[in-house]
Amino acid sequence: MSRNNTKTSQSSQTSFRGLQILSGDLKKKRDDLNLKTKKFITDLQKIETDINTSLKKAKDEYKKKRDYWNNKVKELKDKKIEYKTLFEKLINEKNLLQKKTKTSDKLVSIKQVERKIDNLERRIETENLDIAEENAIVDMIKKLAESKQEFLSQQENSDLFKIERKIEIVKINLNRIYEQLNKWSNKSQENHAKMLEIFQKVDELREQKKKMEEELIENKKTADRYHEQFIQVMNQRKKFSKGKKPYKPSKKPFVRSGHYHKKNEMIEKMKKDKLAEALEKQKAGKKLNLFEARLILGQSER
DSSP states (O other): OOHHHHHHHHHHHHHHHHHHHHHHHHHHHHHHHHHHHHHHHHHHHHHHHHHHHHHHHIIIIIIHHHHHHHHHHHHHHHHHHHHHHHHHHHHHHHHHHHHHSOHHHHHHHHHHHHHHHHHHHHHHHHSOOOHHHHHHHHHHHHHHHHHHHHHHHHHHTSHHHHHHHHHHHHHHHHHHHHHHHHHHHHHHHHHHHHHHHHHHHHHHHHHHHHHHHHHHHHHHHHHHHHHHHHHHHHHHHHHTSTTOOOOOOOSSOSSOOTTHHHHHHHHHHHHHHHHHHHHHHHHTTOOOOHHHHHHHHHHHTO
């Protein structure tokens, strides 16, 4: 064998060895990215499950409770308006009756009677009275007490007294309504706050999902590039083997999974959705991020 042939043989062996190393490196990078793609899809499915679970909890638990207490509050507010209207009506009736009757005179008379009774009782306690004088004072006190009772009896049977009693009852009911309104409004607000907290969590998950979808598409595109490079290198290797056809990839997907086709469809759908969103933003004159700009550029180059 000549020196030139020897050099050519050594060079071929070196090139073949280099292609072996390169193909192995490309295969490893491709497979690592495919595993990463698989993990992305698993994580996305988990996020989607978390989103659906959270939304269901917000709707079936907190929104339902909030709406229940809101309805109770609404009913109670209607009741409050009813009682306030009645209260104002009774006050007006009381004012009209007070103008027609001499209630103030009766009150003055009662106070005068009470004052006389107090003075007479004080005389018995402080003055040195004989039996006849003390009995006479006691008789006067009895008559005054009877007079007071008569005034009170007349007052209790009067229309004014009856209205005042109704006013007191309405005031008691209004106070109870205000207490219940405060209590039920707090319950409604508590459930509303918890519902909003879940919605905020869902928004964060959606943002995380959106970012992960973008990373998934980029990861898949990089894996496809490594796979194409790997096929090219394998074809070059085949040229060193006489009588063998160029290397062709297996008809089976290089990611050996029964869900490969479905995953590819999912990725393609994500890309289309992201492209549609980017085009809408571009049409509206909004600023595009780097990923959206690359999607539109890639579409225009096809």
